[in-house]
Structure formats: C-alpha cells, structure tokens
Amino acid sequence: MITMIVRRLLTALPTIAASTALLFFSVTVILGSPAGMMLGQDASPQAIAALNEKYGFDRPALVQYGAWVANAFQGDLGRSFTTQQSVSRAITDCIPVTIELTLWSILLAASAAIVLNTIPVFKRTLTGATTLANLIGITVPNFMLGISLIFLFSVWLGWLPSNGWAPWSDGAGEHLRRMIMPVLTLSAYYFGAFSIVYRAEYRDVAQRMFIQVALAKGLSEWKVAFKHALPNAVLPVITFVGISMGQLTGGAVVTETVFSMPGTGRLFVSAISGHDFPVVLAVGMLVVTGVIVMNLLADIAYTIANPQIRFD
Amino acid sequence: MRNLKSIVGLTLVAAFVVLAAFAPALAPYDPLRSSVNMVDSPSFSHWFGTDELGRDILSRVIYGARTSLIIGFGAATCAMLIGVPIGMMAGYLRGGFDLVAVPLIDLFIALPGLVLALIITVMVGPSLMNLVLVLGFVMWPTIARLVRGQTLAVRETLYIEAARAVGGTPGWIIRRHVWPNIMRVVAAQFAISVSAAIFTSASLSFLGLGIPPPTPDWGGLVRVGFDFLSLNPLMSLGPGAAVTFTVMGFYLAGSSVE
Numbered sequence: 090m091i092t093m094i095v096r097r098l099l100t101a102l103p104t105i106a107a108s109t110a111l112l113f114f115s116v117t118v119i120l121g122s123p124a125g126m127m128l129g130q131d132a133s134p135q136a137i138a139a140l141n142e143k144y145g146f147d148r149p150a151l152v153q154y155g156a157w158v159a160n161a162f163q164g165d166l167g168r169s170f171t172t173q174q175s176v177s178r179a180i181t182d183c184i185p186v187t188i189e190l191t192l193w194s195i196l197l198a199a200s201a202a203i204v205l206n207t208i209p210v211f212k213r214t215l216t217g218a219t220t221l222a223n224l225i226g227i228t229v230p231n232f233m234l235g236i237s238l239i240f241l242f243s244v245w246l247g248w249l250p251s252n253g254w255a256p257w258s259d260g261a262g263e264h265l266r267r268m269i270m271p272v273l274t275l276s277a278y279y280f281g282a283f284s285i286v287y288r289a290e291y292r293d294v295a296q297r298m299f300i301q302v303a304l305a306k307g308l309s310e311w312k313v314a315f316k317h318a319l320p321n322a323v324l325p326v327i328t329f330v331g332i333s334m335g336q337l338t339g340g341a342v343v344t345e346t347v348f349s350m351p352g353t354g355r356l357f358v359s360a361i362s363g364h365d366f367p368v369v370l371a372v373g374m375l376v377v378t379g380v381i382v383m384n385l386l387a388d389i390a391y392t393i394a395n396p397q398i399r400f401d
Numbered sequence: 402m403r404n405l406k407s408i409v410g411l412t413l414v415a416a417f418v419v420l421a422a423f424a425p426a427l428a429p430y431d432p433l434r435s436s437v438n439m440v441d442s443p444s445f446s447h448w449f450g451t452d453e454l455g456r457d458i459l460s461r462v463i464y465g466a467r468t469s470l471i472i473g474f475g476a477a478t479c480a481m482l483i484g485v486p487i488g489m490m491a492g493y494l495r496g497g498f499d500l501v502a503v504p505l506i507d508l509f510i511a512l513p514g515l516v517l518a519l520i521i522t523v524m525v526g527p528s529l530m531n532l533v534l535v536l537g538f539v540m541w542p543t544i545a546r547l548v549r550g551q552t553l554a555v556r557e558t559l560y561i562e563a564a565r566a567v568g569g570t571p572g573w574i575i576r577r578h579v580w581p582n583i584m585r586v587v588a589a590q591f592a593i594s595v596s597a598a599i600f601t602s603a604s605l606s607f608l609g610l611g612i613p614p615p616t617p618d619w620g621g622l623v624r625v626g627f628d629f630l631s632l633n634p635l636m637s638l639g640p641g642a643a644v645t646f647t648v649m650g651f652y653l654a655g656s657s658v659e
Contacts, residue, residue: 104508115524228649230600232607232620233641236627240638244631332511339513343604347627357516358608361523373520380511 094389101385108377113154116370161374167367169360176371179356184375186254187341187352191334193272198279199330203323206288207314219284226281235274235347242270254350267348275344279333286329291322324394331387335380338372407657413650414592417643421466430457432464432617442633449639452625461617462640468618469599469647472532476598477591479537480544485587487541488548489575493556502545509542514597515604522610529612532605536598543597547590551583585658592655596648603644619644 148156160167166176205219243251249270255263294300295318303313333340342354349355353372360368420427429448436455443450449458491502509517521535555561556579564574605611606620614621619640626637 100504104504108508112520116520224649224653228596228600228652229645230603230607230641230648232604232623232627233638233645236623236630236637236641240630240634244634335511336513339516342513342515342519343607346608357519361519362609364523369520369523373516376513376516380513381508384511 090392093392097385097388101381105378105381108381109158109374110154112373112377113157113370114150116366116373117150117153157370166371169368170365171360171363176367179368180353180371180375183351183353183356186350187337187345187354190268190271190275190341190344190350190352191337193268194275194340195279195330195333197272198276199283199326201276202280202283202287203319203326206284206291207319223281223284223288226277226279226284228281229277231274231278231343232347234277235270235344238270238273239347254348271344271348271350274347275341278340278344282333283326283329286325287322290325291318294318294322297321324391327390327394328387331383331390332380335383336376337379338376339380404657406653410592410650410653410655410657413646414654417466417470417647417650420463421470424464424467428457428460428463430460432456432460433615440629440632440636443635449635450633452622452636453629458622458626458636458639461622462619462643465617465619465622465640465643466647468529468612468616469602469644471529472536472602473595473599473647473651475533476536476540476602477594479534480540480594480598481587481591483537484541484544485548488545489552489579489583491545492549492552493571493575493579499549502549506542506546506549509539510546514539514601518601518605519608519610522605527605527610527613529616532602532612536601539601540594540597544587544590544594548583548587551586552579555579555582589655589658592651592658594655596651596655599644599651600648603648 157167164177166180168174169176169179172179205222239251242249250267255267257264300313300318303317304310308317338353338357340354341352342358344350345352345354346358353375356368357372359365360372429446434456436451438447438451439455440453441447441451441455447457447459449462452458452461487502487506491499491506518535518539521538522531525531525535561574561578564578569577602611603620603623606618607624609624611621612618622640623637623644626633626635626640629636
C-alpha cells in the first residue's frame with residue numbers, strides 16, 4: 090500500500106512538472122512577448138521594450154519559468170495585467186465559490202445517478218425515464234440548460250433570482266437560493282457521465298451468481314439492489330468523482346459564466362478574453378495540478394475500497 | 402430500445418444535414434442582412450424574431466447548421482487521423498511506443514477539454530480552420546484509447562496469430578486484419594466525436610471564443626440572445642435547441658451501434 094502510494098507520487102510529480110512547463114512555454118513562447126498584445130498594435134518599440142523589462146519578458150523562457158515556479162512556491166503568482174491585483178489573491182477569493190458549486194453538484198449528481206440507476210434494473214418502469222435523464226445530462230450543453238432554467242424559474246415564474254451569487258454573510262437562505270439553479274445545471278453535466286459509468290458496472294454485477302442466489306433465496310429486490318449490488322458496482326464512480334473534482338474549474342466554466350458567479354471558471358474566461366496571461370497561467374496550472382492530484386487520490390481510494398487491486 | 406435510439410438519432414442527423422445543405426432555399430431571409438426591425442419578438446414574418454442588428458434569427462440558425470457541421474465533421478476527422486494510427490500502433494506493437502503513448506493519452510483525457518480548447522484557441526486565434534484543428538487535437542486521445550483497447554482484443558485472436566505465422570509484417574496485419582475488425586466501433590466513435598466537437602465549439606463560442614462575427618454560429622447566437630432573454634426567449638433558446646438536437650442526434654446515432 091505505502092509502496093504503491095510512494096510510486097504513484099513519484100510518477101505524479103514529474104507529470105505535474107512537465108505539464109506545467111508545457112503550459113508555461115506555450116503561453117509565453119508561442120505568443121511571444123505579451124507586451125505587444127497588452128499595449129496594442131500601435132505601441133512604439135521603446136514602450137514594448139520598457140514593459141518587457143519591467144515584467145522580465147526579455148529574459149530566456151527557461152529563466153522565466155524558473156522564476157515563476159520559485160515565486161509560485163512562495164505563494165506569489167504575479168500580478169494581473171488588467172487589474173494589477175495579485176493573482177494569488179484573486180484565486181483565493183474565487184476558489185471557494187467554485188469548490189462549493191462543484192461539491193454540491195457532484196454530491197447531487199452522484200447520489201442521483203447511483204439511486205436512479207439502482208432502482209430501475211429491477212423496476213422496469215423507471216428505466217425509460219432514467220435513460221432520458223442520462224441522455225439530457227450528456228447532450229444538453231450547460232449554457233442551454235442554465236438559460237432554460239433562468240427562463241423558467243426567473244423570467245417566467247419569478248421564483249428565483251436570475252443571477253449573481255450571495256456570500257454566506259448575506260444569510261444562508263439567500264446564499265442557498267442563488268445556488269439552486271447553478272447546482273442543478275452543473276450536476277446535470279456530471280449526472281450523465283456518472284450514470285453511464287455506474288450503469289455499465291451495475292449491469293455486470295447484476296448478472297453475477299451471488300445476486301441470483303440472493304434473489305433465489307427470497308430476499309426482496311430492493312434489498313438485493315441496494316445492499317448487495319450497489320456496493321459492488323459503486324467503485325468506478327469513486328474514480329470518476331475523483332477525476333471530476335480535479336477538473337473543478339474546467340467543469341464550472343460555462344455554469345459560472347451563465348450565472349455570473351465570481352468563481353475561478355469565470356475568472357479564467359475573463360482572463361482568456363483579456364489576454365491576461367498571469368491569470369490564465371495560474372488557473373491553468375491549478376487545473377493541471379488538480380487533475381493529477383485528484384487522479385492520484387482516486388487511485389488510492391480505489392485501492393482501499395477494493396483490496397483485490399494492487400498496483401505493485 | 403437500441404432501434405429507437407438509432408432511428409431518432411439518424412432522423413435528427415439527417416434533418417440537420419438537409420438544413421445545412423439547403424440553407425439558401427430553406428432560410429426565409431439573408432442571414433447577414435440587417436434591417437431597422439431590431440430585437441423584434443417572434444411573428445409570422447420572423448418566426449424566431451430578429452436580433453440586435455435586425456437580422457432574421459431563424460435564418461441565422463439555419464445557416465448556423467453549416468458552421469456547426471463543418472466544425473463537427475472536420476474536428477472529428479482530424480481527431481481520427483491522429484488517434485486511430487496512434488491507438489492501433491500502441492495496441493498492436495505494445496512495447497516502448499505503448500509505454501509512452503498510454504500516460505500521454507491518460508493525461509490528455511483527464512484534462513478538461515474545454516479549458517484546453519480555450520487556452521489553445523486564444524493562442525492561435527479563433528477561425529473556422531483553427532477551431533477544427535484545436536478540437537481535433539483536444540479529442541484525439543479519447544479515440545486513441547478506444548482504438549488501442551479494441552486492437553489489444555483483436556491482437557490475441559487466432560487469425561492474427563495465423564497471419565503472423567505466415568510471415569505478415571505488422572503494417573500489413575494492421576491494415577488487412579486489425580483495421581477491418583475495429584472499423585465498426587471506430588465509425589460509431591466518429592459520430593460521437595462529431596457530437597462532442599459541436600458541443601465544445603458551441604461552448605467556446607458561448608464564452609466568446611468562437612467563429613468571429615458576422616458568420617452565424619449557434620453558440621455565438623445564444624451568447625447574444627441571452628442578454629435579451631426576458632424580451633425574446635427564442636433568441637437564445639432557439640439556437641440553443643439547435644445545438645442540443647444536433648449533439649443528441651450524433652450521440653444517439655453513434656451510441657446505438659456499439
């Protein structure tokens with residue numbers, strides 16, 4: 090167990106280093122100096138040179154990367170080109186919003202996917218509805234779902250506020266009320282994916298002998314489904330939940346934009362359209378590191394949950 | 402169930418292909434011609450209303466099918482051209498190539514495609530051609546992983562062993578024996594890739610990094626229409642439904658095969 094964790098850590102670290110370096114070089118080298126882009130096309134060469142010197146863009150890429158990493162380890166991710174605000178500050182402000190949104194969504198999606206797909210294999214009536222729900226989760230883009238919800242609940246029925254986000258300090262009621270539609274939107278996206286994975290595994294498990302035996306000896310279908318089949322089919326969902334948690338910003342980009350939530354996804358989108366590279370770089374690194382770390386944790390959780398699997 | 406899936410899927414695909422092919426005949430107006438009737442509500446002359454420049458939204462949605470299908474088919478083809486050879490080589494040759502390819506594929510699959518596409522698109526600039534290439538590049542690992550898995554299964558069969566025994570070279574075996582046996586699954590994956598590409602490109606344009614205006618493009622139409630949601634919901638939900646049904650069509654067509 091320990092050997093496996095150490096070995097996985099040893100492979101994860103170079104992957105993080107390699108992919109962050111790749112990200113850094115593609116953002117800085119391929120684009121050339123960001124100074125030209127910041128000052129616009131009519132900027133004088135002197136102004137560009139001055140800016141290059143100020144931010145250190147005239148140094149070799151490898152030196153810039155080294156400096157960036159060294160600073161990053163001290164919690165300094167540079168300053169935003171557009172707002173001049175500290176990037177680490179911006180990210181620490183945004184990340185709780187994204188984490189909360191993602192946690193609620195994944196919790197809702199995973200429990201719905203597991204429960205809905207556990208019932209219908211025995212109770213056929215629900216299968217059609219669940220299949221349709223899966224299909225909607227996979228194929229309806231987040232922005233379409235979000236806008237439809239806003240139209241239905243805000244514009245038409247007037248039950249919920251259409252956008253924005255309220256901090257907990259505005260009261261838990263207000264906070265949660267504004268969370269409903271974003272969470273529904275984002276969880277649909279995860280629900281479809283979890284459902285497919287779980288359903289495939291569940292079908293396999295349901296065919297196995299011990300399930301047949303449990304049914305044959307007269308246990309109720311519900312008991313067999315939830316106490317015998319479910320625990321044996323839930324493992325792949327654990328891995329998938331892990332991966333989805335790692336994607337955090339990646340999953341929430343569209344949802345946060347639709348509902349104007351101040352999370353890392355929207356921070357990323359506005360940085361992208363404003364060519365604000367320190368922010369793009371920082372959020373990009375966050376995504377890459379998150380994905381790799383969560384994959385690692387998912388593997389570890391998987392091994393603990395299923396003793397048959399050993400990675401050594 | 403499977404039958405129903407493929408019927409619904411193929412019908413939707415056919416409908417949107419017809420829409421794209423005969424856009425000039427089907428669209429009631431020129432999608433680029435503006436008028437003084439700005440942000441009109443749906444009416445008999447403009448079924449979906451008009452946009453902020455007075456252009457007919459229905460016509461723009463119909464023409465948008467062209468943009469989406471070009472991106473969908475183009476990106477899926479690109480992804481296949483990269484993913485299929487890599488997957489077959491990794492699966493058939495194994496060894497060093499496989500050892501390098503698999504972690505690379507896994508890393509790319511784990512990264513959120515939309516974030517990757519956003520970063521690359523902002524670097525190369527949004528245009529039809531670039532979007533096709535970017536999405537192809539983002540999607541190839543999924544195909545490579547599937548093809549590798551399929552190849553691994555085929556590789557162990559007796560007829561491959563026989564082909565090897567009579568002296569077939571790897572290249573010949575891959576072309577003559579492996580490829581025909583995995584073609585069906587790859588074709589299904591092609592349809593699913595088309596749906597994924599349309600989905601992602603619509604999200605990109607919704608976020609403001611799609612085909613530059615004035616070309617009609619569904620994600621961009623939703624983005625503009627969203628600002629006018631309380632005035633005319635069809636302005637955003639109309640093109641949004643077009644994206645949804647196209648994605649659904651290709652997804653159903655692809656997933657009913659396996």
